[in-house]
Amino acid sequence: MMKARKILVLGMALTLLTAGLAWGAAEPIKVGTVLRLSIGAEHGTPSRRGVEMAVAEVNKAGGINGRQVELIVEDEKDSPAAAVNAVQKLINVDKVVAIVGPMTSGDMMAAGKIANDAKVVDISPTATTPQLSGYGAYLYRGCSRIDKQAQVLTDYVVKNWKPKTVAIFFSNEPYGKGCAGLFTKFFEKNGIKVVATESFMRGSRDFKAQLTKIMATNPDFLFIPGYTPETAPAAAQARQLGMKQKILGVYGDMDPVYIQLAGPGAEGHVIGGEYDENYDTPKNKAFKKNYEELVKKNNDPYNIMFAALHYDAASVLLEGMKKEGPTAEGIKKYLDNVKDFDGVTGKLSFDKDHDVVRAGTSGVYILEVKGGKYVKVD
Secondary structure: OHHHHHHHHHHHHHHHHHHHHHHHOOOEEEEEEEEEOOHHHHHHHHHHHHHHHHHHHHHOOOEOOOOOEEEEEOOOOOOOHHHHHHHHHHOOOOOOOOEOOOOHHHHHHHHHHHHHHHEEEEEEOOOOHHHHHOOOOEEEEEOHHHHHHHHHHHHHHHHHHOOOEEEEEOOOOHHHHHHHHHHHHHHHHOOEEEEEEEEOOOOOHHHHHHHHHHHHHHHOOEEOOOOOHHHHHHHHHHHHHHOOEEEOOOOHHHHHHHHHHHHHHHHOEEEEEOOOOOOOOOHHHHHHHHHHHHHHOOOOOOOOHHHHHHHHHHHHHHHHHHOOOOOOHHHHHHHHOOOOOOOOEEEEEOOOOOOOEEEEOOOOOOEEOOOOOOEEOO
């Protein structure tokens, strides 16, 4: 009787051990993402949906070698310190194998160093600073550099508007100031004289004093770099004052909310973007349909470009796990060698500095508000 009981206990122990090993083999693969979810949520929420969509597609198809992918989401809070803390948590506590984000350049430069030192692959879909190029062996960029955007936009303006002067009205924070300084160099290089420079603070809503000063210089066009909550009302107030000049914006304006806030002042607004809604591939058509359904279901802010950039960044990481295994070295090997990955923003590869390359394009599209919609014009 005693012998039989021992055999039974031993059998149960072996069963539990086998089940435990099986469970261990099926543990989820953890992926992290660091996004603008409090400050800048109008961009961060769509970005989150893009990453979630990529993960959901992989899981629905059976995961990575039978293992599901678990997504862990953190808020960068538009703070390098918060972004560093988020990445440290993802690496040291959650044990993620790869990270998408942070979104802003300053946050990515600070947090990316932590990921690189830990040899965890980290790709930012929206950090535009040239400093990120070649910054770390495990760091990648999924968008165009700001200097590339400046070159493409300036070339378009010179060719189509033929201006001689410009007034710059910039957001007085790192992104706006950086754009103002960089674009000034491109303007001057092309013979466009800067006749006025004014600034505004995040959270400002009355821009008439600065615009009145600008108006006195009678520039051929206005350049207003910053983020939608300020740049859109600035454009509206320029029109209210009687300014009829063309307005050039940047990445931070890629938001249908800009058109709502600026009203009639949005018409003719020109920016650089990195997603063409009419990109004619089955993958992009499915992505667009699924994203629009998610927006409606969750009552989200709508920004398909940010969703698309994050969807592609997450998708290429996940494809690397499928092809080379869910390890940092496997993912890195895939990203370093991938050619023309089928993304919704184009056919993707990475150059020697780990900057994204989109086959057959500059990577930057010129978009103009026409009839209340952003339309690709070049």
